[in-house]
Structure formats: C-alpha cells, structure tokens
Amino acid sequence: MAIAGGGFAGRTLALAFAKLAPDGFRIALIDAEPAKTEDSGAEDPRALALSAATKNLLSALDLWQELAPSAQAIEAIEITDSPLNAGLRPHFLGFDAELKGDGANAHMVEHGALARVLGGAVARTPAIEMFAPETVVDYAAAAFKVVARLGSGEAIEARLLVAADGKRSRLRERAGIKCVGWSYPQIGIVTTVAHARPHHGKAVQHFLPSGPFAILPLKGNRSSIVWTEDKARGEAIMAADEAGFLAELTKRFGLRLGEIALAGPRQSFPLDMQIARSFVADRLALIGDAAHVVHPLAGQGLNIGMRDVAALAETVVEATRLGLDIGAGAQLERYERWRRFDSAFSAAVMDGLNRLFSNDRAPLRTLRDLGLGLVDRAPALKRFLVSEAAGATGTLPRLLKGERP
Numbered sequence: 001m002a003i004a005g006g007g008f009a010g011r012t013l014a015l016a017f018a019k020l021a022p023d024g025f026r027i028a029l030i031d032a033e034p035a036k037t038e039d040s041g042a043e044d045p046r047a048l049a050l051s052a053a054t055k056n057l058l059s060a061l062d063l064w065q066e067l068a069p070s071a072q073a074i075e076a077i078e079i080t081d082s083p084l085n086a087g088l089r090p091h092f093l094g095f096d097a098e099l100k101g102d103g104a105n106a107h108m109v110e111h112g113a114l115a116r117v118l119g120g121a122v123a124r125t126p127a128i129e130m131f132a133p134e135t136v137v138d139y140a141a142a143a144f145k146v147v148a149r150l151g152s153g154e155a156i157e158a159r160l161l162v163a164a165d166g167k168r169s170r171l172r173e174r175a176g177i178k179c180v181g182w183s184y185p186q187i188g189i190v191t192t193v194a195h196a197r198p199h200h201g202k203a204v205q206h207f208l209p210s211g212p213f214a215i216l217p218l219k220g221n222r223s224s225i226v227w228t229e230d231k232a233r234g235e236a237i238m239a240a241d242e243a244g245f246l247a248e249l250t251k252r253f254g255l256r257l258g259e260i261a262l263a264g265p266r267q268s269f270p271l272d273m274q275i276a277r278s279f280v281a282d283r284l285a286l287i288g289d290a291a292h293v294v295h296p297l298a299g300q301g302l303n304i305g306m307r308d309v310a311a312l313a314e315t316v317v318e319a320t321r322l323g324l325d326i327g328a329g330a331q332l333e334r335y336e337r338w339r340r341f342d343s344a345f346s347a348a349v350m351d352g353l354n355r356l357f358s359n360d361r362a363p364l365r366t367l368r369d370l371g372l373g374l375v376d377r378a379p380a381l382k383r384f385l386v387s388e389a390a391g392a393t394g395t396l397p398r399l400l401k402g403e404r405p
C-alpha cells in the first residue's frame with residue numbers, strides 16, 4: 001500500500017493499517033514536507049476540534065492516551081447571532097447538559113500536539129516506510145498493481161495507492177477526477193488569545209454578518225480563534241499592526257473573559273467548499289481534503305477526513321484477512337459508497353449554515369433566531385444535534401466506535 005500525503009489524514013491511515021493489518025503488510029508514506037519531528041506543526045496557529053468519533057479512532061490506535069494531556073474538552077457551547085456593533089450578544093442556543101457524561105464531547109487539540117503524536121508514532125512503526133521530503137508526481141494503474149512515480153525518479157509498486165495529498169491533490173487531477181464546489185468570498189483568520197478569566201471549557205460561536213467568529217477553549221486561560229471575515233475586510237485586518245488587530249478582535253470577542261492578549265501568531269486561510277465527483281479511480285482512493293473540503297465553521301474538516309480513514313482501513317483490513325485484492329474495484333466501490341454521500345451531505349450543511357448566518361438581512365435574522373430559540377427549547381433535538389456533531393450517527397466503521405475491526 002502506498003499513501004501520497006503525510007498530513008493528519010495520511011499519517012493516521014498509515015498508522016491504522018500498520019496496527020490492524022496482518023504481519024508483513026508494508027506501507028509507503030510519501031510526504032512533500034520534511035519528516036515530522038518533535039516540533040513540527042508548532043508554528044501553525046490552528047487548533048482542531050476533534051469530534052468524539054475521531055477521539056474513538058485515535059483511542060483504538062493507542063494514540064489518544066498520548067494526546068489527552070494536551071486536549072481540552074468542550075464542556076458547553078453557546079451560540080449567538082447579532083450585528084457587529086451590538087453592545088450585547090444575547091444567547092440564542094446553548095448546549096450544556098447534553099454534552100455531559102456520555103462521551104459526546106469534542107476536544108480542542110493544538111496543531112503542534114497532534115503533529116507530534118502522529119509523527120512520533122509513524123517514526124516508531126517499522127511497517128511504515130517514510131519518504132520525505134518527496135512527492136508523488138504521477139501514477140499508473142495496471143491489472144494487479146499500481147506504480148507511483150516519485151519526484152526523485154524512484155517508483156513504488158503497491159496494490160492500492162491512496163491520495164491524501166490535500167485540497168489541490170495532484171493524484172486526483174492525474175486520475176481525471178473533477179470536483180464540484182466554489183471559493184467563499186471570505187477568509188478564515190486564526191490566532192490564539194490569552195484571557196484573564198477561565199473559560200470553563202465553553203466554546204462560543206458568534207454568528208456575525210460577515211461570518212462566524214468562534215472562541216474555542218484550549219488548555220489554561222487560552223482560547224483558539226477561528227474568525228471568518230469578508231475577504232477585503234479580513235485582509236485589511238490581517239495587515240493591521242498588533243494593536244489594530246487586537247482592537248478588531250476585542251470588538252468581536254467581548255469582555256466575558258476579562259482582558260485579552262494575543263498569545264500566538266495570526267494566519268489567514270482561503271475558504272473553499274469542494275467535493276470530488278468520485279472518491280475512487282482504478283487502484284486509487286481519495287481521503288481527507290483530497291476528497292472534500294468544507295467551510296470550517298463547525299470544525300468538521302479533519303473529522304470528516306478521519307471518517308474516510310476509518311472506513312478505508314476497515315474495508316482494506318477485511319479484504320486482506322479474506323485474501324482479497326485490496327485495490328480491486330469491489331473494495332473501492334464499498335469505500336466510496338460508505339463515504340461520498342456522507343461527505344457531500346456534511347459539506348452542504350456547513351455551506352447552508354454559512355449562507356444562512358453570514359448576512360445582515362433583518363427578516364432572515366428574525367427567522368433564524370426564532371429557529372435557534374425553538375431548538376434551544378427542544379432537548380431531544382439538541383441531543384440528536386450533539387450526536388450528529390460527535391460523528392455518532394449513520395453506519396459507523398468500527399474504529400469510530402473505538403473498536404478494532
């Protein structure tokens with residue numbers, strides 16, 4: 001098996017195969033960036049909200065235990081909807097009791113912490129051979145094998161090639177798979193803030209006219225900010241000096257947690273929605289951002305990628321145990337049936353929420369606030385929404401339930 005792309009999705013998949021497949025199963029993991037070391041990823045200010053299902057997957061692979069000390073559980077969620085200059089941002093919808101006690105919590109994990117845990121595990125796993133920095137530039141599928149051609153001129157033969165090479169996937173392009181989607185007229189600004197008062201594990205999403213502004217709890221008195229902003233205004237905010245940036249941030253953050261200060265670098269990301277028309281081709285399977293990119297407003301991008309990881313690992317491992325060809329059409333079709341509709345549905349939900357909330361039209365605001373208020377008073381519906389976000393609905397691969405297939 002060869003995996004092109006050693007981001008979070010590619011590395012987790014390599015570790016899943018190494019853990020679950022019978023002895024002798026070899027994995028080539030090829031990544032364009034230098035091999036991850038102790039501090040790789042530390043410079044990326046992103047933090048990730050990992051769903052309960054992703055946590056289960058990492059637990060089943062014996063990785064969660066190492067990550068847990070740096071993970072902050074989300075104990076409560078508050079959602080508000082108000083104009084930018086509103087003095088108060090009234091609560092419209094909250095989740096609190098629904099998140100307590102049943103393992104449904106998401107956890108916030110800093111990019112560097114996850115990179116360290118996955119990178120360390122890959123380095124300790126003899127079944128994984130890492131090629132980095134190295135790129136897969138092309139591939140050719142034949143009757144019983146696929147050959148990945150590397151930038152160095154080397155060729156790797158495998159039964160199955162996995163494209164985990166991110167949203168601009170070269171392998172997807174080489175396979176002639178088109179995408180449906182668009183770029184948002186927004187950018188995502190990410191930074192970390194320190195605040196005077198504790199957050200008590202509460203995540204806050206302020207829906208503002210130019211996009212959602214999320215305050216996500218990290219360990220200590222710190223929070224990660226994911227701030228969707230209209231492109232022109234966002235670029236001006238990114239170009240401001242530190243005092244100007246902090247003033248804009250404070251306007252949105254509010255005073256709930258006392259005085260705030262920047263506690264990390266700021267970075268902006270272009271935002272897209274993109275779904276590959278097919279998740280498979282001859283001896284090729286797409287996972288992670290190579291297969292789908294969603295708006296980050298609910299922190300689901302990698303979680304959806306981890307569902308691909310779990311579904312592909314289960315499909316391949318079962319095929320291996322039965323002595324079947326892991327790259328054969330039947331296995332790939334099973335994987336695609338499992339993942340494509342679910343991913344497209346999640347992308348459509350994120351897109352719909354962004355369109356519904358990222359505007360300042362008064363009638364729409366009244367309607368959506370009425371909707372939020374009704375959801376807030378419906379405990380059964382709230383429990384359902386929490387289990388959707390936890391990734392606990394639908395036909396789940398065993399790894400997402402914390403079991404090994």
Ligand SMILES: Cc1cc2nc3c(=O)[nH]c(=O)nc-3n(C[C@H](O)[C@H](O)[C@H](O)COP(=O)(O)OP(=O)(O)OC[C@H]3O[C@@H](n4cnc5c(N)ncnc54)[C@H](O)[C@@H]3O)c2cc1C
Pocket residue numbers: 004005006007008009010030031032033046047048049050134135136137164165166167169170171188189190226269287288289290296298299300301302303304305
């Ligand atoms: C602002 C923002 C906030 C987000 N917050 C969250 C969140 O809270 N929770 C969440 O679940 N998701 C979140 N996401 C989404 C998440 O970051 C991505 O979905 C995830 O990182 C994608 O991982 P990946 O491994 O699929 O792709 P990538 O991280 O893009 O990795 C691709 C890898 O492939 C390598 N590569 C590329 N081309 C080649 C090639 N030809 N050969 C070999 N290697 C190659 C690259 O070097 C890279 O290492 C957020 C996204 C944004 C923009």
